[in-house]
Amino acid sequence: IGRGPAGVVSCRHLVEAGHEPVVFESGSELGGIWAPEPTNKVVYSGLVTNLPTVCMQSFDFDFASGLPSYVRASDLGRYVVDYAEHFRLRHLVRFGASVTHVDALRSEERDQEGADGEATWRVRWKHHPESAGKGLRTPEHSEDVFDAVVVASGHYDTPYEPEVPGQAAWLAAAEAPGQRTVMHAQRYDRPEQFAGRVVLVVGGRSSAGDIARELR
Template sequence: MTAPGKLRVAVIGAGAAGLCAARHLAAHPEAFAPPVVFEASGRVGGTWVYTEETGQSPDGLPIHSSMYRDLRTNLPKEVMAFPDFPFDPSLPSFLHHSDVLAYLESYADHFRVREHVRFSWLVDAVSPAEGAAGGWDVTACRAQDRRVRATERFDAVIVCSGHYSDPFVPPIPGLETFPGRVLHSHEYRCPEPFAGRTVVLLGAGPSGVA
């Protein structure tokens, strides 16, 4: 049972934003009950968890991360760090993605955030709770067995699930008849498969210019 007067908060996602939110909620036990962090995968780090897999993971969930093998940050570590947890000063300013993941894992361990994370729990729905007390009903299921489901009530929900995991391909006339390979940057991992080929890049955002 939640202690009277303490707010119960759900956090969706254990990437950078979710870890930070949970850390600060847990740091104020006078106002908040221990947070509950729902994480669909089996580890912390969110988009910084690199995998060579594309499409779907073995448990049937879409691959969340858009990381590619040789990615380095386009921001220096000096402006990426949480104010109370700096990066290792021996690291270069522009980090390989594996260094960012290691940093987030260290952050989670240092502030004991992992004990609040429910790994492999996928949030299906968040809806306003009925009744005068208000709040939110969060329905989640086990990622490996969607039949195992539970609904819990929270005073507040912080959504930290990111916004770069669902690739968007605009309607381009003639694309459906193009005889070559069409690949969204979400599924790009390394350059070797394109060696010796003529490649056209559409888009000049960070993924296109990197």
């Protein structure tokens, strides 16, 4: 479940071990949060990796030559796409398929499903034809059974946004609608959107440092 770096690498090694994996991806391109725009809605435009390419690349597939050690998000996204193309994995991906439920099957359910061997998982997903490909028409909901499930969906879809004491009153005290805003770093893209405004960055990890530097 997921076609970012972890999902793509898992798929490659499952194939090499003789399995026939299916990859579910809700978007329209490989790469996870690093996927090229407009698929990617998470990574801000100015992001540069905080690890060098030699630490991120596969032992048997290098980044394209000529890139700096610390690359832009788009370069990392291109690497994931190139990796999948190199190992011929794209045909295994069901684009536009968002997994909604994964359920363990009881023994009697396995018999009813006609599942072979140790198939013990029912996966339900919702189709998004606009992400699956131009002109593609598929049922809105589907399900299938699998022997095993690899969860590689990442942990950036749902941001943590705590309610800070006094925040609601501060927003309500604005002189005009939209004059005061609170937003998670996930929705940040470019510094121009804050031109002429006073900004407080809460946090001290990688995203906070990057965004504060861009806003100077």
